Amino acid sequence: MSEPVKKIKIEFPKTGQVCEVDHDDTLVDATFRYDLPIRYRCERAVCTTCMVEVLEGMENLSPPEEREAQTLKTIKAPSHCRLACQCSVYGDVKLDYVPITDPRRKRPEEGEV
Ligand code: FES
Numbered sequence: 001m002s003e004p005v006k007k008i009k010i011e012f013p014k015t016g017q018v019c020e021v022d023h024d025d026t027l028v029d030a031t032f033r034y035d036l037p038i039r040y041r042c043e044r045a046v047c048t049t050c051m052v053e054v055l056e057g058m059e060n061l062s063p064p065e066e067r068e069a070q071t072l073k074t075i076k077a078p079s080h081c082r083l084a085c086q087c088s089v090y091g092d093v094k095l096d097y098v099p100i101t102d103p104r105r106k107r108p109e110e111g112e113v
Contacts, residue, residue: 009092012037013055027052027061027084027095037097043085045071050084051098051105058082060091077105 007020010030019034028050031038040050045067054061061082064072068086081098098104 008060008089010034010036010089011092011094012096013094014096021089023090024088027087027089030089031084038084038095039097039099040085045083045086048075048077048083048105049100051077051081051100052084053078053096053098053104054080054082055094055096057091057093060089060093062086062088062090075105081105 005022008023008025009018009020010027011018015037017034017036019030019036021030021033027036027038028040028043030036031040038050038052041047042049045065048071058080064082065086068083071083072081081104084095
């Protein structure tokens, strides 16, 4: 008899939304199925519409591939942010969506604080 497949929990503490997904789903797959508060457009690591702040569980997301890493570097995204369209989920995570106009998207310039 096979063991039941463990579900993975995706939480949005600021909105109270929680869903459970299968191992290896992408965040955008989960968004589509569960109407999560993540917006997306290109799904190719180009537009950055899907940026999320990872509050907990960064180690449970697939590591950024070159295109995502380059895009995040280009926009100077904080290191705890990821592009949801590029992340597969391997364990529980807590996230917050970062809208395109949100000031959290910018890492402070040197000298700013
Ligand atoms: S949807 Fe465009 S970068 Fe993710």
